[in-house]
Amino acid sequence: xxxxxAIGSRSRISATAAVRAYLVVCGIVLxxxxxxxxxxxLAQAQWIDVEPNxxxxxxxxxxxxxxxxxxxxxxxxMWHFVRRYIPxxxxxxxxxxxxxxxxxxxxxxxxxxxxxxxxxTFLYPxxxxxxxxxxxxGAAAYMAGLLVIGVGFLLLHLxxxxxxxxxxxxxxxxxxxxxxxxxxxxxxxxxxAVAASTMAAISNIIGIVVGAVVxxxxxxxxxxxxxTFNTLVAKNLIYxxxxxxxxxxxxxxxxxxxxxxxxxxxxxxKTNRAFYLAWVLSTLMVLTVYPHHLLMDFAMPTWILxxxxxxxxxxxxxxxxxxxxxxxxxxxxxxxxxxxxAGLVFIGVAGWAIGVIPAIADGTIPVNSVxxxxxWVPGHFHTYLLLGMMAMMLGFMTYLAGPKSPSRLAxxxxxxxxxxxxxxxxxxxxxxxxxxxRRYAVHLPAWLPYDxxxxxxxxLVVAGALxxxxxxxxxxxxxxxxxx
Amino acid sequence: MTRGLVLVVWGILWLVRTPLExxxxxxxxVQLPLLIGIGYMLATFLRPHEPRWFARADWFGIPGLLLVVxxxxxxxxxxxxxxxxxxxxIDLIKFASLPLLAGLPLGLSWxxxxxxxxxxxxxxxxxxxxxxxxxxxxxxxxxCAYYRLDQQTTAGAALIAVAVALGLSWxAVxxxxxxxxxxxxxxxxxxxxxxxxxxxx
Numbered sequence: 251x252x253x254x255x256a257i258g259s260r261s262r263i264s265a266t267a268a269v270r271a272y273l274v275v276c277g278i279v280l281x282x283x284x285x286x287x288x289x290x291x292l293a294q295a296q297w298i299d300v301e302p303n304x305x306x307x308x309x310x311x312x313x314x315x316x317x318x319x320x321x322x323x324x325x326x327x328m329w330h331f332v333r334r335y336i337p338x339x340x341x342x343x344x345x346x347x348x349x350x351x352x353x354x355x356x357x358x359x360x361x362x363x364x365x366x367x368x369x370x371t372f373l374y375p376x377x378x379x380x381x382x383x384x385x386x387x388g389a390a391a392y393m394a395g396l397l398v399i400g401v402g403f404l405l406l407h408l409x410x411x412x413x414x415x416x417x418x419x420x421x422x423x424x425x426x427x428x429x430x431x432x433x434x435x436x437x438x439x440x441x442x443a444v445a446a447s448t449m450a451a452i453s454n455i456i457g458i459v460v461g462a463v464v465x466x467x468x469x470x471x472x473x474x475x476x477x478t479f480n481t482l483v484a485k486n487l488i489y490x491x492x493x494x495x496x497x498x499x500x501x502x503x504x505x506x507x508x509x510x511x512x513x514x515x516x517x518x519x520k521t522n523r524a525f526y527l528a529w530v531l532s533t534l535m536v537l538t539v540y541p542h543h544l545l546m547d548f549a550m551p552t553w554i555l556x557x558x559x560x561x562x563x564x565x566x567x568x569x570x571x572x573x574x575x576x577x578x579x580x581x582x583x584x585x586x587x588x589x590x591x592a593g594l595v596f597i598g599v600a601g602w603a604i605g606v607i608p609a610i611a612d613g614t615i616p617v618n619s620v621x622x623x624x625x626w627v628p629g630h631f632h633t634y635l636l637l638g639m640m641a642m643m644l645g646f647m648t649y650l651a652g653p654k655s656p657s658r659l660a661x662x663x664x665x666x667x668x669x670x671x672x673x674x675x676x677x678x679x680x681x682x683x684x685x686x687x688r689r690y691a692v693h694l695p696a697w698l699p700y701d702x703x704x705x706x707x708x709x710l711v712v713a714g715a716l717x718x719x720x721x722x723x724x725x726x727x728x729x730x731x732x733x734x
Numbered sequence: 735m736t737r738g739l740v741l742v743v744w745g746i747l748w749l750v751r752t753p754l755e756x757x758x759x760x761x762x763x764v765q766l767p768l769l770i771g772i773g774y775m776l777a778t779f780l781r782p783h784e785p786r787w788f789a790r791a792d793w794f795g796i797p798g799l800l801l802v803v804x805x806x807x808x809x810x811x812x813x814x815x816x817x818x819x820x821x822x823x824i825d826l827i828k829f830a831s832l833p834l835l836a837g838l839p840l841g842l843s844w845x846x847x848x849x850x851x852x853x854x855x856x857x858x859x860x861x862x863x864x865x866x867x868x869x870x871x872x873x874x875x876x877x878c879a880y881y882r883l884d885q886q887t888t889a890g891a892a893l894i895a896v897a898v899a900l901g902l903s904w905x906a907v908x909x910x911x912x913x914x915x916x917x918x919x920x921x922x923x924x925x926x927x928x929x930x931x932x933x934x935x
Binding site for chain 2: 339342404405408409411412415419420421422452455456458459460462463466467470476477478479480
């Protein structure tokens with residue numbers, strides 16, 4: 251046992267068991283949230299009847315739940331691999347899961363008992379203007395739930411930052427800044443998992459504390475409505491937190507690509523100056539790209555919107571390019587024997603790369619002014635979250651389940667997920683290009699073909715995910731040591 | 735000598751309390767932190783004489799730092815700022831309690847708290863300072879009877895500025911290198927972990 255493993259194994263619960271616990275929660279919540287999503291699409295397709303008030307509750311819970319589970323799944327991937335290189339605390343990792351579950355109960359209670367339906371972005375001052383649909387307590391439970399979840403993630407990222415600093419001396423060294431700018435040899439640079447975890451820690455620590463500020467101010471406003479604050483500042487703070495958090499889930503999950511593909515190809519993931527420079531640039535841009543959510547806010551200073559557009563075009567590209575290129579060179583003529591895990595992480599890179607294209611289109615001000623409130627937007631973010639981030643997370647789950655788990659159905663699960671996911675996101679994008687608005691509970695007859703195609707795609711995705719998740723749950727019967 | 739200097743600064747602060755308390759921003763961002771700083775300096779003199787049972791009772795520094803949180807929160811209440819202005823005896827209590835119940839326990843307990851706990855406190859303190867600044871900026875009415883609305887706005891902006899400065903400084907320190915308060919024997923840890931990592935999985 252290395253000293254790193256010794257430090258990480260002080261907790262009574264083993265690290266692998268803790269990762270398994272994360273993935274069990276991720277798998278179950280992911281399925282439930284997918285069913286909520288399917289319910290919305292079926293309702294829009296007019297194949298089932300859902301009251302509009304309930305639709306918006308479901309939409310809020312689906313959004314918050316999916317963002318949360320993406321964060322939790324990304325954290326599981328990141329923590330599992332980064333602990334090979336730095337000392338981390340299993341206790342803190344478990345504490346994050348406990349905070350998450352407490353927060354999830356508060357959020358679900360806020361929605362399904364309190365009726366909170368203000369969307370996962372809780373845009374100020376909407377929580378205080380419910381039109382009688384929810385109480386102040388309902389909105390407060392939702393925001394308290396987010397705060398509790400934020401505490402857990404803050405602890406987790408601080409612990410990882412502590413581990414990185416204890417080994418590499420500073421977060422800059424953990425990110426590979428010296429290698430990026432030629433001040434140190436490439437061979438001495440941090441492993442990809444450490445560089446990605448450093449980026450995630452920097453971005454999420456800042457994003458979470460900014461989110462905490464606006465949540466506290468919104469909570470005060472709920473109970474003292476005479477206290478108001480600048481709505482545009484509030485929107486900036488909310489999207490700074492919200493965009494950063496959801497964006498970082500991809501950068502945490504991509505560690506699965508760096509660590510799992512080389513196991514199959516028997517080729518180490520090569521890092522070089524371009525790789526480190528890409529991570530440095532993406533860190534800076536993830537922290538500054540959020541104004542593309544405010545392109546329709548005419549009161550925003552023009553220079554911020556222009557910067558938001560330009561950074562939006564560039565933000566994901568550096569890491570995406572080095573990762574996509576690295577994936578292709580790692581796989582090319584490697585003799586890789588494809589299975590469900592390798593296939594899913596490969597699909598994840600492709601989904602991420604493809605999803606960036608409609609995102610760049612929406613990040614352009616003239617396009618954004620006509621597309622932002624259409625289904626184009628759920629189209630682009632479902633592409634890189636469903637077919638990108640979640641595919642990587644499911645790939646990790648399948649990889650951990652190991653070859654001993656029932657594997658005959660796994661390829662079927664992957665194909666259902668891929669085909670269903672493609673139909674699902676294309677239905678959104680096509681509807682968006684036809685100006686079908688997003689966040690509408692009731693749709694016009696002309697929009698129904700898109701909704702029905704989307705519903706069929708969503709059903710296939712749920713079936714595929716169900717197969718992969720059940721396969722993982724079945725694998726839990728095997729001893730922990732048997733897992734990779 | 736240095737101990738005497740701390741006491742002299744304490745006395746000077748009492749003498750210049752009127753100009754410092756005449757402005758809400760100066761009161762909150764200069765006088766209160768200086769009083770806490772006096773207590774923090776006192777801790778460096780008292781630490782060698784600290785009874786062992788006291789250090790053991792201050793488990794991971796949690797009781798001491800909780801005392802700091804309560805004492806500082808108490809003196810951040812607008813009503814308490816008002817009382818300190820209107821009654822010299824209350825002001826005297828402030829001059830005694832902030833060094834002894836906030837600065838002193840901060841100096842004694844901070845080093846006992848694990849690095850993760852200290853980082854968590856920083857990460858909470860900085861945004862909460864900004865949030866309080868935001869509350870002062872946005873409050874529709876005067877929160878203190880003795881300060882004008884424009885002074886309250888200036889205080890809010892000053893608190894946000896302090897939060898931003900602290901946040902940038904903390905980020906820079908973490909990004910560039912391991913500060914002494916983050917981990918004891920940091921360099922040894924680097925060598926140990928690098929050695930383990932190179933021979934590890």
